[in-house]
Structure formats: C-alpha cells, structure tokens
Amino acid sequence: MAxxxxxxxxxxxxxxxxxxxxxxxxxxxFEEYAATFTKDGTFQHSPGVEPAVxxxxxxxxxxxxxxxxxxxxxxxxxxxxxxxxxxxxxGALRSTVYALVVTVRPGGRPEIAxxxxxxxxLVVEDGDVRLRSRRIEHDQMF
Amino acid sequence: MAxxxxxxxxxxxxxxxxxxxxxxxxxxxFEEYAATFTKDGTFQHSPGVEPAVxxxxxxxxxxxxxxxxxxxxxxxxxxxxxxxxxxxxxGALRSTVYALVVTVRPGGRPEIAxxxxxxxxLVVEDGDVRLRSRRIEHDQMF
Amino acid sequence: MAxxxxxxxxxxxxxxxxxxxxxxxxxxxFEEYAATFTKDGTFQHSPGVEPAVxxxxxxxxxxxxxxxxxxxxxxxxxxxxxxxxxxxxxGALRSTVYALVVTVRPGGRPEIAxxxxxxxxLVVEDGDVRLRSRRIEHDQMF
Numbered sequence: 001m002a003x004x005x006x007x008x009x010x011x012x013x014x015x016x017x018x019x020x021x022x023x024x025x026x027x028x029x030f031e032e033y034a035a036t037f038t039k040d041g042t043f044q045h046s047p048g049v050e051p052a053v054x055x056x057x058x059x060x061x062x063x064x065x066x067x068x069x070x071x072x073x074x075x076x077x078x079x080x081x082x083x084x085x086x087x088x089x090x091g092a093l094r095s096t097v098y099a100l101v102v103t104v105r106p107g108g109r110p111e112i113a114x115x116x117x118x119x120x121x122l123v124v125e126d127g128d129v130r131l132r133s134r135r136i137e138h139d140q141m142f
Numbered sequence: 143m144a145x146x147x148x149x150x151x152x153x154x155x156x157x158x159x160x161x162x163x164x165x166x167x168x169x170x171x172f173e174e175y176a177a178t179f180t181k182d183g184t185f186q187h188s189p190g191v192e193p194a195v196x197x198x199x200x201x202x203x204x205x206x207x208x209x210x211x212x213x214x215x216x217x218x219x220x221x222x223x224x225x226x227x228x229x230x231x232x233g234a235l236r237s238t239v240y241a242l243v244v245t246v247r248p249g250g251r252p253e254i255a256x257x258x259x260x261x262x263x264l265v266v267e268d269g270d271v272r273l274r275s276r277r278i279e280h281d282q283m284f
Numbered sequence: 285m286a287x288x289x290x291x292x293x294x295x296x297x298x299x300x301x302x303x304x305x306x307x308x309x310x311x312x313x314f315e316e317y318a319a320t321f322t323k324d325g326t327f328q329h330s331p332g333v334e335p336a337v338x339x340x341x342x343x344x345x346x347x348x349x350x351x352x353x354x355x356x357x358x359x360x361x362x363x364x365x366x367x368x369x370x371x372x373x374x375g376a377l378r379s380t381v382y383a384l385v386v387t388v389r390p391g392g393r394p395e396i397a398x399x400x401x402x403x404x405x406l407v408v409e410d411g412d413v414r415l416r417s418r419r420i421e422h423d424q425m426f
Binding site for chain 1: 152155158162163164244
C-alpha cells in the first residue's frame with residue numbers, strides 16, 4: 001500500500017537513509033555524507049550560497065564551512081521531522097522536511113536554532129537512495 | 143509483520159499521513175488540513191475549547207484561531223514524535239503522539255512551546271487514512 | 285527491500301517499538317518499560333552509573349532515580365530522532381539514536397536538555413523486538 005503515491009516500504013527506507021546520512025554529517029564524516037548524493041548532486045546548505053556540486057565539491061564546501069568551529073568545542077545535531085514525499089514526473093521523489101539544529105557545548109545547555117525547511121530531490125539507483133539535490137531554507141528569513 | 147497489532151506498513155503510512163497533514167496546517171492550507179478528517183470528524187485544538195466538527199467547521203475554527211497572528215509575522219511548525227498506535231475494537235486506530243510547537247519570527251530564534259500530547263483516532267477508508275477525532279492535551283496544565 | 289541491511293518493515297517496527305517504550309517510561313510505567321528489555325538486558329541511563337540488569341533491576345533503578353522528582357511536579361518526555369540501525373554479526377541490531385529530554389512544569393515553558401546519544405542493541409525474539417542493552421551518552425560531556 002501507499003500514501004501520496006509512495007509505498008510504505010519506500011517511506012521507511014527514506015527515513016532510515018536520512019538517519020544514517022545526518023548522523024554522518026554531524027559526526028563530521030563528510031566523505032560519507034557526500035556519498036549519499038548522486039555523482040553530480042547539488043547541495044546548498046544556506047540561502048544565498050552557491051550550491052556545491054559533486055562529491056568532491058560537497059566535501060570541500062563542508063570542510064570550508066566547518067573551519068568556523070576550529071576553536072569552538074561544539075557538537076551539532078540536525079533533527080528532522082515530518083518527512084513529506086511526493087513523486088515527480090521523472091520518477092524521482094521530492095522530499096520536504098522540517099529541521100532544527102541542536103548545538104551543544106561542554107557543560108552547556110542545548111541551543112536549538114535555526115529552524116529550517118529542507119528541500120530534497122531523491123532518486124533510487126539500483127535500489128539505493130541518493131540525493132540529487134538539497135536546498136535549505138531558513139525560517140527566520142522571511 | 144506487526145507491532146502492537148499494527149502492521150509495519152500501516153505504521154509507515156500513518157507517519158507519512160501526519161507529515162503531509164501537519165505541513166498543510168503549518169502552511170495555513172486549512173482546506174487541505176480539514177480534508178484529512180472524516181466528514182464528521184472532530185478537532186479540539188486546545189483544552190476547554192468546544193471541538194470543531196466537519197470540514198467546514200474545522201476550516202472556520204482555524205481561520206478564527208489564526209486571526210491572532212494577523213499583525214504578527216510568525217511561522218509555526220508542529221513537530222511530532224513517538225507515534226504510538228493501538229487498534230480499537232471497531233477497527234480504528236488510537237494514536238498518541240508527542241508534539242512541540244516551534245514558533246519563529248523574522249530574525250529571531252525559535253521558541254519551542256507548548257509541549258503537547260495529541261490524542262487521535264484514525265480510520266482507513268478505501269485505503270485512505272483519515273482522522274475521525276483529534277484532541278490536544280497541554281503538558282503545562284497539570 | 286532494505287537499507288543498510290535492515291528491511292523497511294523492520295525499520296518501521298523498531299520506530300513503533302520505541303514510541304510505545306518511551307511513552308511508557310515517560311508515563312512512569314516502569315514495569316512496562318523494563319519488559320521491553322530481554323530478561324538479562326542492561327540499562328545504563330547516565331554515564332558513570334553502574335548499569336541496571338534484568339527487569340527487576342531496571343525497575344528498581346528507575347524508582348530510585350525518580351525519587352528526585354517526588355516534590356517536583358514535573359513531566360518529562362524523551363524525544364528520539366534519526367534512528368540508525370546496523371546489523372551485528374550475531375543477528376542483533378545496533379541502534380544509534382538522537383535524544384532530547386523535554387521537561388515541563390505547571391505553567392512553565394518546556395526546558396529542552398540534555399541532548400543525548402542512545403546506544404542500543406536490539407534483538408528479535410519470536411517476532412518481538414527487545415533491548416538487550418541500552419547505554420546513554422550525554423552530549424554536554426566532552
């Protein structure tokens with residue numbers, strides 16, 4: 001059975017894909033995160049920033065972005081909720097997801113900001129889920 | 143296979159139903175939100191408020207409720223967690239869900255309040271999931 | 285189909301298992317929570333604390349831990365996100381999960397702390413999911 005044209009099995013699979021993908025990002029395993037994209041996948045992590053393209057491009061962008069935390073003992077976790085999937089005409093899936101960034105420093109309390117909307121396009125290649133694009137919208141900018 | 147008398151497929155389907163339903167509510171697509179209820183479905187969004195009944199009643203209640211935000215540039219997102227389903231004797235499903243309301247204003251930080259417990263009853267009509275009732279309990283009132 | 289060696293059905297089932305398990309814990313139904321562990325299951329809820337062992341041991345530990353709230357009208361909810369499963373060599377599943385503790389007092393606003401990482405090992409016994417071990421890591425301690 002299905003909801004909104006997406007099988008129940010695929011829905012569970014996409015959730016599981018995101019769990020591993022985002023734990024990889026938050027653990028700074030950037031190669032593993034980049035490998036969740038297609039070869040020419042695009043990743044725009046912040047509004048107004050040029051999207052990174054391809055695995056090498058995504059890794060380079062993440063390394064550059066995280067330099068700001070070099071002297072900041074910080075742990076970040078990206079929480080997701082309400083993964084809403086919609087089939088596209090070419091067989092891909094549009095995925096729209098709520099996100100909150102949880103930031104923790106030693107001895108501190110979690111800061112929960114910003115609130116974001118994740119706009120993904122997912123493809124299934126040989127049974128494997130991959131992102132062909134990700135664009136992040138920030139709720140505070142409107 | 144199943145857990146607590148609910149198949150794994152149905153569990154994934156209910157999660158996906160909620161994702162689209164709550165994104166519709168938060169995007170102020172009230173007609174779409176109301177259509178996720180059965181024709182005579184009831185929706186009590188706050189304790190002590192009379193439940194709205196039926197699609198027109200639910201839309202009217204949401205329009206009235208949201209007037210308080212007319213001069214307030216606010217974006218609200220209802221997060222859900224731990225969707226616990228239990229079959230009822232008549233074939234419906236009781237669903238008990240944690241909820242947090244994330245409120246964002248331009249340039250601000252997310253406010254996360256209140257914490258709620260969602261009490262739903264779900265039915266499956268011709269393969270489609272529908273709410274026949276929703277009642278919200280607020281954690282801060284006890 | 286599957287992701288990371290775990291079927292889509294099993295992924296949905298584990299999510300549903302967690303929903304009921306954690307709602308039992310937060311509602312202080314300690315016997316029900318303990319019954320989600322195997323007979324000799326271990327539960328270490330805080331770093332540096334000796335793990336509780338077995339159903340009776342887990343109940344006793346929870347009763348002792350919650351005495352701190354005897355004069356504190358508090359409601360706690362453990363939120364989970366990004367459940368990442370990996371099969372182990374013996375057929376069990378390793379489960380790594382993000383957690384946030386939401387604490388509410390009458391008339392107050394939710395406090396969201398601490399942020400944790402949950403390290404579980406799950407087994408399936410006669411179709412039933414059970415925890416054989418749970419260990420909680422706190423993000424603020426690093």
